[in-house]
Amino acid sequence: MFSFLARVILIVIAITVIRSIFSWVQRFLTSAQHSPPAAQTRTPPQAPQSTALEQDPVCGTYVSVDTSLKRIVKGKVYHFCSEACKDRFTA
Numbered sequence: 001m002f003s004f005l006a007r008v009i010l011i012v013i014a015i016t017v018i019r020s021i022f023s024w025v026q027r028f029l030t031s032a033q034h035s036p037p038a039a040q041t042r043t044p045p046q047a048p049q050s051t052a053l054e055q056d057p058v059c060g061t062y063v064s065v066d067t068s069l070k071r072i073v074k075g076k077v078y079h080f081c082s083e084a085c086k087d088r089f090t091a
């Protein structure tokens with residue numbers, strides 16, 4: 001009787017251990033599958049940024065077209081270095 005109980009307990013422990021190992025392996029595999037694409041997500045939107053510069057008509061600073069504050073006046077796009085310059089500008 002005792003040996004039967006011990007066997008049952010051993011089986012239950014074994015199943016628990018195997019299940020935890022499986023879930024650990026599964027988690028490891030899924031994380032391994034998920035991380036490389038994330039690492040591979042190439043950064044073309046950032047890398048080939050245009051380096052075009054436009055002059056801020058208020059303070060004269062050259063600002064990158066990508067980061068400048070834009071304001072369209074009479075169909076012409078003006079680029080500003082800051083919100084202050086944008087506000088000061090009157091065309």
Ligand SMILES: [Zn+2]
Nearest residue numbers: 056059081085
């Ligand atoms: Zn400015």
